[in-house]
Amino acid sequence: MTYLYLYLGIGLLVGIGFSINGARAYAKAPPITEVVAQALDPDWQPPKRRWLPLILISSLIWPVLLLLLLVIRRLESDEPIPEFAVTxxxxxxxxxxxxxxxxxxxxxxxxxxxxxxxxxxxxxxxxxxxxxxxxxxxxxxxxxxxxxxxxxxxxxxxxxxxxxxxxxxxxxxxxxxxx
Known part of the structure; x- marks a missing residue:
């Protein structure tokens, strides 16, 4: 049972981290749909973000999220993946x-x-x-x-x-x- 609490605790921390990172990215550059909506209707307000479901879901699947983050960073790097050859x-x-x-x-x-x-x-x-x-x-x-x-x-x-x-x-x- 201790391992379950540890797993979920780490997941909550990862989820909070992803949520904070997402909020920072959203604050820097809102999606283009919201920019267009605000330009068309000056009284338009963006919908409130609900971070709790994201945090709860990520607390369960956090190893997958971390692996996905590592794979994405690896794919975004400019270095080609080396291929082994005997020299x-x-x-x-x-x-x-x-x-x-x-x-x-x-x-x-x-x-x-x-x-x-x-x-x-x-x-x-x-x-x-x-x-x-x-x-x-x-x-x-x-x-x-x-x-x-x-x-x-x-x-x-x-x-x-x-x-x-x-x-x-x-x-x-x-x-x-x-x-």
Whole structure:
């Protein structure tokens, strides 16, 4: 029950904050419909704002409102969302397909994971190999990547095309702790 009171209390604070922010925005620039109505009828008064329903509703759905606020701010930023690509500085050792499959064979004594290279991801690995050129060179890669939301450690294998990294098969993608 304490958690419910805490949840609703935080929600009330968030709702009050959104209401104050909305009132400030309204005071700075009223909607164009109200400006036109006032110009047409000098005796016109704007309707009273009822903030209590907004506060009560936001006290229940405040996590959604905060997430929506974060997403909107992210979309409004001018920074493009970075796309991961393997570069020459990420490359490590050169390996054959047989060496990769031997290295990535999953050993599970309980038998929950198939005894295949990459375990449950074996089908994805086979699809990756099917799209690669015959006799391609493969290199292992490791990179610390800043995706804009968080820092990640990405590892896997990349097909080399004309000496440059091409398509890759990612085996590790984990969030790094903040510094």
């Amino acid at each position: 020459a500085e990420h490359l490590l050792e050169s390996l054959t397909v047989a060496e990769i499959e031997a290295r990535e064979r999953v050993f599970d004594p309980l038998g929950a994971v198939p005894d295949l290279p990459f375990g449950h991801l074996n089908t994805a690995w086979k699809d990756f190999l099917a799209e690669c050129e015959e006799g391609s060179e493969f290199r292992r890669f490791a990179a610390d990547w800043d995706s804009g939301w968080c820092r990640e450690r990405r590892e896997g294998y990349v097909e080399m095309v004309d000496g440059q990294p091409g398509r890759f098969f990612m085996t590790v993608c984990k969030t790094l702790p903040e510094e």
